[in-house]
Amino acid sequence: MRIAVHSGLTMRGTIEGVVGEVRKVAEFGLAGYWAPMLTGHDTLTAFAVAGREVPGVELGTAVVPMPLRPPFALAQQVATVQEVLKGRLALGVGPSHEALVRDAFGLEWTPPIAATRWYVERLSAVMDGRDGRGVAVAGDPTPILLGAVNPAMAALAAEVAAGVVTWSAGPRTIAEVIRPALRARSAGSPFRVVAALPVAVTGDVAGTREHVDRRLGANDRFPSYRKVLRREGVDGVADLAIVGSPDEVGRRLDAFAESGVTDFAAHVLAASAADAERTWEFLAARAAAPAQY
Numbered sequence: 001m002r003i004a005v006h007s008g009l010t011m012r013g014t015i016e017g018v019v020g021e022v023r024k025v026a027e028f029g030l031a032g033y034w035a036p037m038l039t040g041h042d043t044l045t046a047f048a049v050a051g052r053e054v055p056g057v058e059l060g061t062a063v064v065p066m067p068l069r070p071p072f073a074l075a076q077q078v079a080t081v082q083e084v085l086k087g088r089l090a091l092g093v094g095p096s097h098e099a100l101v102r103d104a105f106g107l108e109w110t111p112p113i114a115a116t117r118w119y120v121e122r123l124s125a126v127m128d129g130r131d132g133r134g135v136a137v138a139g140d141p142t143p144i145l146l147g148a149v150n151p152a153m154a155a156l157a158a159e160v161a162a163g164v165v166t167w168s169a170g171p172r173t174i175a176e177v178i179r180p181a182l183r184a185r186s187a188g189s190p191f192r193v194v195a196a197l198p199v200a201v202t203g204d205v206a207g208t209r210e211h212v213d214r215r216l217g218a219n220d221r222f223p224s225y226r227k228v229l230r231r232e233g234v235d236g237v238a239d240l241a242i243v244g245s246p247d248e249v250g251r252r253l254d255a256f257a258e259s260g261v262t263d264f265a266a267h268v269l270a271a272s273a274a275d276a277e278r279t280w281e282f283l284a285a286r287a288a289a290p291a292q293y
Contacts, residue, residue, distance in 0.1 A: 001257040002031035003287040006062060006196040006265035011040035015049055022050040025057050028284040032058035032090070034165070034196060034265040038065065038100075044081050044089075051085040060090035062165045062196060062265065063147040066119045067096060067107045075126035078142050092165040092194070093119070094147030097222045113152050120144055120160045145192060149173055149228040154181035163192030163262075168225045170197075170232045170240055171259035177231075179260050192262045198241035199266035201282045202275040205243050211271040213238035241269070246282055253286065 005025050009017050018035075025033045033050075037043035047059040064074065074093075082089045095101075095112035102109055124130075128141055143162035148154045149169045157164045158181040166173065178193055185191060198216065200208045213236060219225060220236040234240050242252040256264050266283055270276040 001253070001261055001291070002263045003253075003283050004030055004032035004034055004058070004060075004194075004263055004265040005283070006034045006267040008036060008267070010035045010043045010046050011038055013040075015041065015046055018046045019050045019053050022054045022057055022059070024280070026054050028280055028287070030057075030283060030287050031263065032060055032265070034060040034062040034092070034194065036062055037068070044077050047089065048081045048084045051081075051088060056088075058088050058090060059085060060145075060165075060194070060265075061092045062167070062194065063092035063094040063145075065096035065100070065105070066093055066116065067101050067105050071119055071123040072126050075123055078127060082142055089142055090145060090192075091142050092145040092147060093123070094165075095119075097224065099222065113156055116146065116153065117156060117160060120146070124160075143192070145194065149177070150224060151177050151181065154178050155184070158182050158185050158191070162190070163194060165194045165196065167196050168219070168237045168240060169195060169228050170234075171255045171261075172232050173228055174256070174259040174261055193260055194263040194265055195256055195261045196265040196267055198237065198243070198269040199249060199279055199283070200241070200243045200268070200270040200275055201246055201249050201279045202243060202270055202272075203245070204271060204275070208243045208269075208271045208275070209238045209241060212241045212243070212269055215269060216267075242266075249279075249282060250286065 007021055009021055022033050035043050043061055051059055078091055095116050098109045101107050145163040145165050146157040146161045148157045148164040149166050154177050182191055198212045202208045217236050232240055242249050268276055268279045270279055
């Protein structure tokens with residue numbers, strides 16, 4: 001299981017801050033850098049800047065809300081960014097949430113499964129030139145991953161995408177939702193499972209969970225996340241966060257590896273700067289250790 005970093009700095013920080021985090025990922029020997037696109041900066045543009053400054057790091061969107069970019073427009077942007085990154089971009093997309101689409105984006109909400117199927121098929125056709133309009137990216141196709149934590153979207157991802165990206169999901173969701181969906185895929189067909197959760201190596205477990213809840217707990221209200229949190233048997237992402245001693249954090253990561261996760265993207269969210277640095281150091285050591293799964 002590859003160890004990467006997930007960060008919200010594209011939404012609340014500066015471009016220079018993003019460049020600095022991507023550089024730190026490279027320096028610590030981690031596998032990649034994943035970031036959402038919602039408020040704040042355009043994540044793909046930030047990736048083009050950071051990727052030009054820092055070679056060798058995979059950069060992945062987790063995820064681009066489909067209502068914000070028509071397929072042709074996203075294909076053009078991906079072609080541009082992928083050329084800058086020389087093939088290091090992984091494209092996660094998703095339908096977003098009804099409340100965000102209606103209230104924040106000011107757009108009409110459409111049934112997500114049908115809309116996602118149409119979007120991915122159209123985006124794929126434009127990106128590889130099958131639509132006849134010449135937006136194909138030179139080199140290997142850009143992999144499309146779907147934000148998926150529930151059965152219908154996981155099944156669609158297994159059919160039309162190269163992987164899934166999860167948030168607020170634990171090993172139970174991977175084992176009970178994602179892996180069963182993959183049975184429909186042809187044998188040997190590669191499929192990435194990217195799981196993202198808050199992580200902190202700390203002795204202050206209770207204080208860190210409170211910190212996670214203050215920073216990220218608002219997302220727990222979305223229906224798709226409520227479903228997955230109920231499945232995991234917790235009330236919120238703060239309860240699901242991987243928090244504790246190095247042994248405890250390692251044990252929790254082992255469970256993700258055993259469940260079939262190919263890439264774990266740690267959202268480093270500690271209550272102190274010292275704990276944050278400890279967490280980065282732990283992740284670097286974990287990434288450097290011989291693979292066991």
